Amino acid sequence: MKQPIWKPFFRLLHQARLPYFYILLYTLLSISASQLYLLFPSYTQKIMQGNINQTMALMVAAVVLGQAFVTSVNQFVLAAASAKVTLRFREMIWGQILRLPVPFFDGQPSGNLISRITQDTSKLSDLTATLPGNVLSSLYMFFGAFGILFSYHWKLAALEAVMIPFLYGLGVWQGRIQFSWNQKIQEKIAGLTGHLSEILSSPALVKGFCAEEWETKRGSGWISQLFQADFFRSLINTLLLQLKNLASLIHTVAMIGLGLWMISRKEITIDVWVAFYLYSQNLLNSFSRIMSIWTTVKSAQGAVRRITELMEEATETSGSPADSGFVQGDISFRDVTFSYGEKPVLEHLTFTAAEGKMTALIGSSGAGKTTVFQLLERFYTPDRGMIRIGGRDISSFPLEEWRRMIGYAPQAPFLFSGTIRENILYGVHRPVTDQELCRAIQDSCCEEFISAMPHGLMTRLGENGSGLSGGQRQRLSLARLFLQNPRILLLDEVTANLDPESEYMVELALARLRKGRTTLVIAHRRSAVKDADQIIVLKGQESGPSVPERSLL
Numbered sequence: 001m002k003q004p005i006w007k008p009f010f011r012l013l014h015q016a017r018l019p020y021f022y023i024l025l026y027t028l029l030s031i032s033a034s035q036l037y038l039l040f041p042s043y044t045q046k047i048m049q050g051n052i053n054q055t056m057a058l059m060v061a062a063v064v065l066g067q068a069f070v071t072s073v074n075q076f077v078l079a080a081a082s083a084k085v086t087l088r089f090r091e092m093i094w095g096q097i098l099r100l101p102v103p104f105f106d107g108q109p110s111g112n113l114i115s116r117i118t119q120d121t122s123k124l125s126d127l128t129a130t131l132p133g134n135v136l137s138s139l140y141m142f143f144g145a146f147g148i149l150f151s152y153h154w155k156l157a158a159l160e161a162v163m164i165p166f167l168y169g170l171g172v173w174q175g176r177i178q179f180s181w182n183q184k185i186q187e188k189i190a191g192l193t194g195h196l197s198e199i200l201s202s203p204a205l206v207k208g209f210c211a212e213e214w215e216t217k218r219g220s221g222w223i224s225q226l227f228q229a230d231f232f233r234s235l236i237n238t239l240l241l242q243l244k245n246l247a248s249l250i251h252t253v254a255m256i257g258l259g260l261w262m263i264s265r266k267e268i269t270i271d272v273w274v275a276f277y278l279y280s281q282n283l284l285n286s287f288s289r290i291m292s293i294w295t296t297v298k299s300a301q302g303a304v305r306r307i308t309e310l311m312e313e314a315t316e317t318s319g320s321p322a323d324s325g326f327v328q329g330d331i332s333f334r335d336v337t338f339s340y341g342e343k344p345v346l347e348h349l350t351f352t353a354a355e356g357k358m359t360a361l362i363g364s365s366g367a368g369k370t371t372v373f374q375l376l377e378r379f380y381t382p383d384r385g386m387i388r389i390g391g392r393d394i395s396s397f398p399l400e401e402w403r404r405m406i407g408y409a410p411q412a413p414f415l416f417s418g419t420i421r422e423n424i425l426y427g428v429h430r431p432v433t434d435q436e437l438c439r440a441i442q443d444s445c446c447e448e449f450i451s452a453m454p455h456g457l458m459t460r461l462g463e464n465g466s467g468l469s470g471g472q473r474q475r476l477s478l479a480r481l482f483l484q485n486p487r488i489l490l491l492d493e494v495t496a497n498l499d500p501e502s503e504y505m506v507e508l509a510l511a512r513l514r515k516g517r518t519t520l521v522i523a524h525r526r527s528a529v530k531d532a533d534q535i536i537v538l539k540g541q542e543s544g545p546s547v548p549e550r551s552l553l
């Protein structure tokens with residue numbers, strides 16, 4: 001083990017609210033099962049000594065039935081414990097991912113994050129739910145059996161003591177090999193998941209470019225890589241299992257050989273040897289379990305590391321409610337400089353967007369228009385300079401409060417699978433009356449098409465709002481903004497891809513929405529800036545520092 005995983009592992013346990021009752025119950029039942037297994041050989045010995053009577057028969061029956069009962073109840077407890085632990089870890093990680101800042105997601109394949117929640121949590125749960133029970137019950141059995149073996153005969157016990165280090169070395173070696181293969185599989189699964197989720201998010205694009213054949217090949221590449229890794233892992237696991245079986249066989253043969261030799265020399269009686277043999281099997285079983293715990297730990301090591309890294313990422317700081325304040329006044333960028341990593345985008349940007357007025361941002365592609373919106377949303381922080389509203393630094397407002405004051409309409413509106421009603425109400429953090437909803441639908445020019453739908457507001461949309469035209473999607477997202485009632489509007493080329501009729505409808509809705517709100521619009525087309533009170537030209541890096549030009553249309 002290169003890096004100890006215990007510290008981060010225990011930190012994770014502390015963070016997740018684990019079902020300790022189930023884990024404790026599993027632990028106690030596992031130890032009870034070990035105790036019952038330890039009783040069985042001594043009863044067998046007594047029977048072999050001729051101690052056959054009703055009490056003995058009842059005792060043996062009780063031990064055998066007890067073992068079966070405890071083991072099967074424990075299976076249920078373990079299933080419940082694992083499921084609950086998985087649930088808690090998944091909730092914890094999902095909550096963390098949603099609170100990470102936007103820069104974290106830059107260049108982070110979504111497939112990787114999905115596999116943190118699906119694959120890695122399963123591994124972590126296996127470890128967490130079973131670790132205390134398996135470790136304690138195996139150690140109980142291991143030391144219990146060893147103690148009893150020494151009390152029987154030291155020579156036979158010494159044979160065990162010699163065998164165990166070899167078996168241990170073998171187990172550690174196997175664990176290492178299995179760990180490295182498990183890691184390979186994890187990487188392949190993450191790659192495949194990332195690739196599939198990217199392609200499945202835009203099936204129309206694939207079809208539009210007639211790229212089915214090409215994508216089939218690319219997908220097959222990932223699938224066959226996973227197959228190869230899976231195949232070799234199974235092959236290696238089978239070989240390792242055979243090796244383990246061979247080691248057990250050697251152990252058993254040595255046990256039998258030494259036992260028979262000692263019986264022939266009258267050093268032990270046959271009943272002692274039988275009991276000894278059974279205890280040595282217990283010892284071996286408990287040792288195998290300890291080694292399988294080792295394998296579980298090794299295979300969870302990567303998952304623990306990845307999840308810990310994720311959990312230790314700094315989340316967005318929400319700020320204190322004491323800093324709340326009324327968001328009003330002109331928005332001013334003062335000497336703002338910003339780069340994405342090493343890549344400078346804005347330099348010394350200074351402009352003011354007057355309260356309640358419309359400011360258009362224009363400039364060539366890559367000039368930094370969307371970046372201005374990103375900074376306003378506080379997805380990123382300026383490297384230098386300051387953004388203020390009514391003279392107050394925008395970063396001094398509690399984050400959530402600030403973002404709720406901003407209504408952002410992107411070029412491609414965000415809609416999700418669910419009813420039209422659910423889509424309109426997304427992000428509206430207050431109860432909404434039917435009248436308010438109707439009003440927002442009317443203001444956003446959605447009334448006509450929603451009432452033409454078979455189930456009206458309760459009509460279900462597909463992923464990304466499929467089932468609606470571009471203009472309808474855009475108007476639906478504007479209905480959301482009417483309800484959200486933000487003080488600042490950020491409109492990113494909202495009408496860019498619409499036909500004239502849809503554009504007219506969206507413009508109508510936008511004109512209503514803009515009333516009384518400070519609006520910033522990203523525009524490429526003249527028609528989109530015709531109502532602007534001022535235009536800021538961003539020049540980007542190509543043409544030197546981006547000094548804005550102010551002019552009226």
Ligand SMILES: Nc1ncnc2c1ncn2[C@@H]1O[C@H](COP(=O)(O)OP(=O)(O)OP(=O)(O)O)[C@@H](O)[C@H]1O
Pocket residue numbers: 106340343345363364365366367368369370371372
């Ligand atoms: N998350 C990011 N990480 C790194 N670079 C980025 C990121 N987002 C944007 N950029 C880069 O920053 C520059 C400005 O991007 P931005 O999206 O702000 O431009 P824009 O003016 O809105 O362009 P367009 O009109 O084409 O949408 C571009 O060169 C872009 O490649």
